[in-house]
Amino acid sequence: MSLDQSRAPIYEALEEFKKMRVVPFDVPGHKRGRGNPELAALLGEKCVNMDVNSMKPLDNLCHPVSVIREAECLAAEAFGAAHAFLMVGGTTSAVQSMILSVAKRGEKIILPRNVHRSVMGAMILCGAVPVYVNPDCDHRLGIPLGMSVSAVKKAIQQHPDAKAILVNNPTYYGICSDLRSIVKLAHEHNMLCLVDEAHGTHFYFGEDMPVSAMAAGADMAAVSMHKSGGSLTQSSLLLAGPAMQEGHVRQIINLTQTTSGSYLLLSSLDISRRNLALRGKESFGKVMELADYARSEINHIGGYYAYSKELINGDSIFDFDRTKLSIHTLDIGLAGIEVYDLLRDEYDIQIEFGDLGNILAYLSIGDRKQDIERLVSALAEVRRRYQKDKTNLMTQEYIEPQVVVSPQEAFYAQTEHLPLLETSGRVCSEFVMCYPPGIPILTPGERITDEILDYIVYAKQKGCSMTGPEDADIEFLNVLKEG
Known part of the structure; x- marks a missing residue:
């Protein structure tokens, strides 16, 4: 039975709640803005009045049974998914939940190296082991490309015990892989296909667009509604296909997602989904x-x-x-x-x-x-x-990683703090990346090379915003202790 996409159940429930004139003896402590007038002046009375706690008329994000449940069903239909989960921890939370749903400590996931840091963060949390498919690179533009089908086939042959294949689609630059073929390969080898679709919300609604993850038959996809979909920053969707058990995925989400879901974010997802479904x-x-x-x-x-x-x-x-x-x-x-x-x-x-x-x-x-x-x-x-002469400008070439130990093992290992230029040959225990886009240059467990150090120094000189290490100035790096 088709659902009514002109509905926005969370928004409608909030509108009804406003009429009830409920006296708040619950959190949040600003009590509809009265306790923090400067915040109310900044955000407006309507906004602080909607910043409420979970309660019976408004459902509960951890175990939705009414309006949030309805909103998730509408989102699932709009995106062509079997299940949809409203996420208030950004697409970072959605990506991590996706990976934690399919892999445990020591299990492998095939993925490209040019993934967002949230993917590697999930590897640290669950102990999964990355199997990298090195992307081709456009040498003129200096950008990594998508996953070639032949490279995925080779990775599957070398690692037939991998649990899943993760595809970054589209990349920040707009590059798309042959998603249908990769999904088919995964399923033929009893693997799941996960898609970091942070930058592809519009694929579900536009014409003449690249294929969406759910249309390609992927098992899960993390979708940044706040990027191209129009919802508030930090609001996202996790989509799942019929092979995924809804209850299990919800349990995984609840391991890390807040129990105090923001109704500002939830209602923005609800309204934005309605807007995209209709227009x-x-x-x-x-x-x-x-x-x-x-x-x-x-x-x-x-x-x-x-x-x-x-x-x-x-x-x-x-x-x-x-x-x-x-x-x-x-x-x-x-x-x-x-x-x-x-x-x-x-x-x-x-x-x-x-x-x-x-x-x-x-x-x-x-x-x-x-x-x-x-x-x-x-x-x-x-x-x-x-404009000036382009001589001596470095292009952003892909640097193939040397993985020595798993991200989790490296992150929790005994480490020492060394000056950046003295770390060549050592194993990194932290992230180094330019943000945005948040694609790591180094992740925990990878060997530091002279080529990587040259790249970091050059990127700093050019003014890239470098993040990740404990030392904010990136003059030092944490590396694994030797011996």
Whole structure:
């Protein structure tokens, strides 16, 4: 029986709750903003009135039986999933729950190395062992590509006991793997297929889009509704196919997700799902038009390369997400992070991220043509004012990791604190990454090489925001004790 996608059960319950004039002798302690007038002034009376605790009329996120349950059923139908779970710990929480649902200590998961740190965080939590499929790299653009089907086949042959294959689809840059073929391979070898679909919410609603995880037959997918779907930051969905036991997945989620789910986040998921179900096709059609217009204008400036479907090679670039406005900058003699900084500091334009050779301007349902024109104009001016010789610029080449021990073993091992440049040859016990995008350069258990150290030093010099280590300045790294 089809559900009514014009419904928003959590939002409707909150509207009814407001009429009840309930006297609060529960948490949160600000008591509808009365105890914190400055917060109420900042957020508004309506917002603080909706910041309430779980109670019978509003259901409970840990064990939903009424309005949250209805909202999850509507989300499952809208996304073509067997089950959907509302997540208030961001897609990080969804990714971790996905991995914890399928693997235990010592069990293997096949995955690309260019995954988000949340994937490796889950490996530390459950003790699973990564089997890396090294992605191809576009040497001109300096970006890692998708998982080639042949590389996945090889990993399966070498590790037939792996429990699952995890695919990052699409990548931050918009690159998509051959998801249907990878799902088929996984299932033929009694493995599950998990998809980090943080940047692919729109695949479920747009036309002429790459295939979504659920449509491709994947077993689980983590979807960032707050990225392209319009919900509040930190709200996300975990989708599951029919092979997954709903009760087991809920138990895993409840290991790490808060027992005090924010109704601001929950209602934003509910309202955003309704919006996408009713208007998503039209909305994302406009986003693609904007992105195509922006690419055309930027490529006319000269020096920049805003890439799209022309990159498709049928394998490691099986498809491309046209909503992603990814732009190569090295031909104007500037690293992506330098263009990122100039746009923010000189032109008051905040883009998503810059790496060593590219920038990403994230387009979604809230963007307007005049905003695109301002970005294009600023990029033209950056080229005119700051262009220089591109000699000696490093591209962001993929560095194949040397895994020595499992992430969990390395993270909890006895360590010592060494100056960065004295760590070559040692095994790292912490993360090092540029954020965004949050893809680790080093993860716990990997050997530190001269090539990696050169990359870290160069990225710091260019102004990349480096995160992960205990030492915030990344002058020191924690490594495993020897002997």
